[in-house]
Structures are given as C-alpha cells and as structure tokens.
Amino acid sequence: MSVSFALSPEQQQLKSDVRAFARGVLAPLMEQVRAERDPQIRAGLMRPAVEAAVEAGMLRALIPAPFGGAATNGVDAALFIEEIAVESPDFFITMAGPLIALAPVYEVGTPEQIERFVSPFLASEGAPVAAMAFSEPDGSANFGAEAPADGVLTTAVPDGDEWVVNGRKAWSSLLPGWDGDGPDIMTIVCRTPGGVSLVVAEREQLAGRIEVEEYYDLPGLTGCMTARVRLHDVRVPKSHLIGEEGDGVRLTLNAFMASGASIGTFATAAARRAWEVAYEFATTQKRGGAVPIIEYQSVSDVLADTKGRIEAMRLLGWRSLDAVIAQDPAGGELALHSKVFGSESGLAVVNDLIKVVGVTAYDSNFPLVRHLNDALAYPIIEGSNTGVRRRQLQAMLAAEGFDPLAASGLS
Numbered sequence: 506m507s508v509s510f511a512l513s514p515e516q517q518q519l520k521s522d523v524r525a526f527a528r529g530v531l532a533p534l535m536e537q538v539r540a541e542r543d544p545q546i547r548a549g550l551m552r553p554a555v556e557a558a559v560e561a562g563m564l565r566a567l568i569p570a571p572f573g574g575a576a577t578n579g580v581d582a583a584l585f586i587e588e589i590a591v592e593s594p595d596f597f598i599t600m601a602g603p604l605i606a607l608a609p610v611y612e613v614g615t616p617e618q619i620e621r622f623v624s625p626f627l628a629s630e631g632a633p634v635a636a637m638a639f640s641e642p643d644g645s646a647n648f649g650a651e652a653p654a655d656g657v658l659t660t661a662v663p664d665g666d667e668w669v670v671n672g673r674k675a676w677s678s679l680l681p682g683w684d685g686d687g688p689d690i691m692t693i694v695c696r697t698p699g700g701v702s703l704v705v706a707e708r709e710q711l712a713g714r715i716e717v718e719e720y721y722d723l724p725g726l727t728g729c730m731t732a733r734v735r736l737h738d739v740r741v742p743k744s745h746l747i748g749e750e751g752d753g754v755r756l757t758l759n760a761f762m763a764s765g766a767s768i769g770t771f772a773t774a775a776a777r778r779a780w781e782v783a784y785e786f787a788t789t790q791k792r793g794g795a796v797p798i799i800e801y802q803s804v805s806d807v808l809a810d811t812k813g814r815i816e817a818m819r820l821l822g823w824r825s826l827d828a829v830i831a832q833d834p835a836g837g838e839l840a841l842h843s844k845v846f847g848s849e850s851g852l853a854v855v856n857d858l859i860k861v862v863g864v865t866a867y868d869s870n871f872p873l874v875r876h877l878n879d880a881l882a883y884p885i886i887e888g889s890n891t892g893v894r895r896r897q898l899q900a901m902l903a904a905e906g907f908d909p910l911a912a913s914g915l916s
C-alpha cells in the first residue's frame with residue numbers, strides 16, 4: 506500500500522467546515538477578547554463559541570469513536586486543530602480540556618467510570634468543560650519525585666468511602682470552571698497512601714470547595730482561562746480513583762502524549778498565519794525603495810526558509826498525531842519530536858518573520874507580534890521542553906535497545 510498525503514474528500518470537507526467556523530465565529534470573537542483587559546471576563550467570552558461548537562458536534566468529533574464520539578484518526582485531528590488555531594488557539598485549548606482529562610479514563614477506566622465521566626462531553630448542547638489538574642504552583646516537572654523531594658503536594662486521604670482532597674493546583678485551563686464552582690470534571694493528580702494517583706472530582710463535589718487565588722493574565726493565548734486555585738476538603742467517592750493507586754505518574758505522562766503531539770500543529774498554525782502576514786507585507790511594501798521588499802534576496806531567503814520549516818512542522822504534526830491515535834508504538838517518540846521540534850521551530854519562524862516586516866511589526870495593532878506571544882507558550886506548556894519533554898526523550902534514547910529507525914517504521 507502506498508502512503509498518500511492527499512486529503513480525502515471528507516478531509517477536504519472537514520477543513521472547509523472548520524475553517525468557515527474559525528473565520529466566521531472565532532476571528533470576530535478574538536477581536537473582542539483582545540479588547541478586554543480582565544482575564545476572567547476575557548475567558549468567559551469564549552463560552553458562547555464553545556456552545557456553538559458543541560451544538561455543531563465539534564466536541565463530540567474529538568471524543569474517540571469507541572467511547573461514543575466520532576474521532577477516528579490523527580490527520581483529521583491535526584486538520585481540525587490547525588484550522589481552529591490559525592484564528593484562535595485559545596478556543597481549542599478551552600474546548601479541548603476533556604481530551605487530556607479523559608485520557609486516563611479511556612486508558613484504564615472501568616465501564617462505569619467511562620459512562621459517568623465521558624457522557625457530559627457527548628451532549629449536543631451546553632458548554633461542558635474539563636480540567637486535567639496536574640500542575641501545581643510550586644512546580645510540576647518533578648511531580649513524581651519521592652522524598653526528600655516534594656513531588657506532587659496535593660493529597661487525597663481515604664476517609665470511609667471517600668477520598669478527601671486538599672492542595673493547590675495551577676495553570677490547567679478551566680480549573681475554576683466558568684463560574685468558579687469548578688469544571689464538569691477535574692482529573693486531579695495527587696498523592697495517596699499508595700503513591701501518585703489520579704482521582705476524578707465532579708462539579709457537584711467541587712462546588713464551594715474551590716478557592717480561586719488568582720486568574721493569570723497571559724501575554725498570549727489571552728482567551729484561555731488559567732488560574733491558581735486551592736482545593737479545600739473536596740470529598741470524592743472512592744470509586745473515582747482511576748486505575749490503581751501509584752499509577753498516577755505513568756497515566757499522567759500518557760495523558761499528555763496526544764496533546765504534546767498536537768503542540769507541533771498549534772505551532773504550525775501560529776507560523777502559518779505569521780507567514781501570511783509577512784508575505785503580504787513583503788510583496789506589497791517598498792518601504793521607500795524602488796521595489797517590493799521581497800525582491801531583496803535577504804528578505805526572500807527568510808520567507809523561503811520559514812516556509813520550508815512550516816511544511817516540515819505540519820507533516821510531523823500529522824504523522825505524530827496519526828501514530829499516537831492509531832496507538833502505533835512509534836507515537837511516543839514522534840509526539841515528543843512534534844512537541845519539542847514543532848514548538849521551537851514555530852517560535853523561531855515567527856521571530857524571523859518579525860525581522861522581515863521590521864518596525865511596523867512592533868505595533869500591537871499590526872497582526873504579527875500576537876502570534877509570537879502565542880508561540881512563546883508552546884515550548885513551555887503541555888510539559889515544558891526543558892523540564893519535562895527533553896527528559897522523556899533522554900530516557901528513551903538512553904534505554905537499552907533504542908532503535909533509531911523505529912519512529913519511521915524502517916527497522
């Protein structure tokens with residue numbers, strides 16, 4: 506069988522539908538978001554768009570088919586993410602919390618847990634949200650470390666038929682939910698007597714037990730709701746433990762695998778839009794000279810080099826998401842390359858394109874630096890490249906029997 510990179514008619518349709526939603530709904534929404542100073546109000550502006558996406562079946566399209574959704578393959582997911590993220594990566598991050606928070610439930614959840622925790626996200630109305638509560642204010646990169654290190658500080662203590670959860674969490678999108686009473690579900694990385702574990706709290710257990718300490722004011726991805734919260738005696742049924750006690754480190758790292766792969770696609774979207782802006786400038790602006798600036802070799806070299814990098818990032822994003830979702834053993838390594846190479850290339854590309862445009866780019870109203878602010882996030886979110894992702898690559902490369910051709914299927 507040959508490998509084809511041509512989009513099927515269904516994928517062409519998917520691309521066109523999502524692009525129409527992004528241009529029609531998200532582009533005007535982002536004008537409003539950029540004009541709002543208060544981070545909590547800004548994030549709340551996303552809610553009607555999430556409702557519209559849920560009604561259009563877009564959230565369901567991201568839930569894997571075996572769990573009642575319609576997601577089937579990684580290239581579709583990459584097309585979806587890129588078209589949304591060209592206009593509003595903030596929106597995808599807001600809507601897609603369940604992709605990470607439910608990943609451990611898909612992996613090891615009991616049939617009852619799957620039924621209970623997935624069903625809110627199969628609805629065709631409302632704006633259900635989920636948070637993967639991994640990060641903590643005092644650090645996350647060493648969350649699995651044992652004493653004398655702190656590791657994860659949030660605790661879940663058994664008390665009769667319940668876990669009593671206490672601690673502070675930070676950064677996860679929608680940790681406070683739309684109204685401060687919590688998201689529909691929160692998957693909490695915590696320490697139980699048996700080690701690092703995952704428990705799922707529902708909104709009914711979180712309401713009144715979350716104290717929002719601060720809504721973060723982000724320089725990019727400004728429509729995302731990120732906050733620092735304290736959990737006070739959140740009582741969760743014992744049956745909400747996901748997998749076994751002590752499985753939390755492995756399940757958490759696995760949960761961030763597909764989202765890590767998708768960061769290469771987010772970075773592609775930022776770089777694509779920045780390239781379009783710089784190209785338009787270079788082909789139309791003479792800046793006092795006799796010819797448009799693209800006629801200067803130094804300018805066109807940057808445009809050519811950045812375009813080539815964007816093409817490479819996009820293909821790696823497709824390939825890695827395809828492998829992760831197909832559960833191809835190559836997915837683990839490819840997801841890390843898409844995260845690390847994709848995020849760092851995206852940032853470098855946008856930075857290079859700013860130099861093509863010159864000082865005009867330094868006006869906040871000129872549509873370029875905003876993509877740099879988004880791209881700055883990609884090396885540090887979904888597990889920073891330095892603190893988490895390169896360490897995962899190091900462990901892979903240093904493992905006995907590492908096969909350098911396996912990621913390409915060429916062993």
Ligand SMILES: Cc1cc2nc3c(=O)[nH]c(=O)nc-3n(C[C@H](O)[C@H](O)[C@H](O)COP(=O)(O)OP(=O)(O)OC[C@H]3O[C@@H](n4cnc5c(N)ncnc54)[C@H](O)[C@@H]3O)c2cc1C
Nearest residue numbers: 637639640644645646676677678885886887888889891892
């Ligand atoms: C918009 C947005 C959305 C987010 N969504 C979520 C989410 O849904 N869920 C969630 O839990 N988090 C989320 N985060 C946080 C994000 O995933 C971070 O990547 C994560 O908290 C890890 O950060 P860190 O690696 O910088 O950790 P930290 O522990 O804060 O480490 C800080 C730095 O110290 C250094 N370092 C620490 N330990 C080591 C080590 N052992 N080796 C080498 N260097 C080390 C590294 O330079 C590292 O970057 C989000 C953040 C943003 C901005």
